[in-house]
Amino acid sequence: MEYKLTFKDYNEALKQNKLLGLKCNDCGTVTVPPKMVCRKCSSPNMEVIELKGTGKIQTFTTCNVAPEGRESEVPYVILLVELDEGPWVMGNLTGIDPAAASMELIGKKVKMTGNAVFPGDKYSAGDGARPLFSLVA
């Protein structure tokens, strides 16, 4: 059985600012990041959809210690966002001072306003994009 949505296709779409997911034709649940089966009912009967990229912040951190090779990126804010379609995704928050990130962010509405690409290192088998979110005024 083939994956309906592979990492390669998800990643290429994200680089074009399109956030893709999988909608289950049996139970309606949206799964992202992509999996072989629905995260709710385990059905493989899913179709690729484009997500709105809107949601709310569930949690965050301002990271001050980076992995090897990414030292120039700190400090940066990592988010777990609950998308309006249901699934949670990880991304970064832009448009605020990372040092000012506080508990007030939790529950705030955000929208995907772009993407950034980790160019890859000797361990990563290529690059990988992540969504960039901004607070919705």
Place this chain on the structure above:
Amino acid sequence: MRKVAVVGVGETKFSGAQEKTSVELFGEAAAEAIAESNLKPKDIQALFLGNVLGDFSEGQGSVQAFAAESIGCAGIPANRYEGACASASMAVRDAFMWVASGFYDIVLAGGVERAATMGTALATRTFSMFSDSRYEFPSGITFPAVFAMLAHLYSAKYGIPLEKLKEQMAVVSVQSYKYGMFNPKAHLRKEVTVEAVLNSFMVSTPLQLHDCCPFSDGAAALVLASEEVAKKLTSKPVYIIGVGQASGGPLVSQQEYLPRLRAREISSKQAYDMAGVTPQDIDVCELHDCFSIASLIAAESLGFFEFGKAGEAWMKGEADIGGKVAINPSGGLKSKGHPIGATGAGQVYEITKQLRGEVEPERQVEGAKIGMTDTLGGDGSTLVNMILERGW
């Protein structure tokens, strides 16, 4: 299924970067465990070894086979386990099952790691490999960042103001340092105050340096034997009476269940059910305090305290020796250290010594009869729990 006992244990000092190889570190721990069991290397029928990052720390794969040969167990089957920080506990659980099944009578299990040798930058990079490399690492996720996000989520979900939670978390670290001071095998042996925790370097908000365990080098080893063999070898067998293991998907896929880790709840239920005991029966527990917040999350899912209440319990001494359950009298990962591939075996080492009444008086849980281990791999991808009982 046959009863299985821990009949001998060995452990190196957990430390910062040092110059012994992984084979040498494990060999020292293994020789101690075999000698303590009144056995010879030729008596060992198989080796089950946890090792996570030997490929990166010293360019060494297949450490299990080379270690077996080096310690005088040439030719035996040797398996390496990788389940991030739970690797050694996976190895011990599998060793338990093979002896319980009757396939082997005497096996060696344990783990080894040179996490400190890698240095902070490479260790941070390689530890992040236990988050989803495709869908999460591009965001710059690190191991502290995972638990930092869980800390903020914990604060929001249980309605505990962050400032109050931070104080509770600091008390967790202070308690661990307090016992590590008396553990000669511990990596960080110093007194640390709540103020020192709250003034330490901010690693990933809200986690500060003293909320985080160190990268450590070290090894631990155990000899497991069937009940019949154990009774001939030792007057103090410690029986493994319950085991559990479960897995989970990447962090974002755990979504609304967070900050609880579902794999831990599945794994610990298996262990409790198999042992026929409840959380109230546990006298001493070595749990996976890779970060201070991780202790609170673990103690709640193991059933020691209500959800959202573990911080208060630590503040009241209920997680201390003399409290409801003595948690991490070894100093835990925070002070004893975290050589990730060895950590779970180190926890069983500590529980075995506690049940035998053989640790330093300042940190001995008097009269302990039943002990438990809790080992977490990655951000909930692997969970292993074991329950041990004094056998005399």
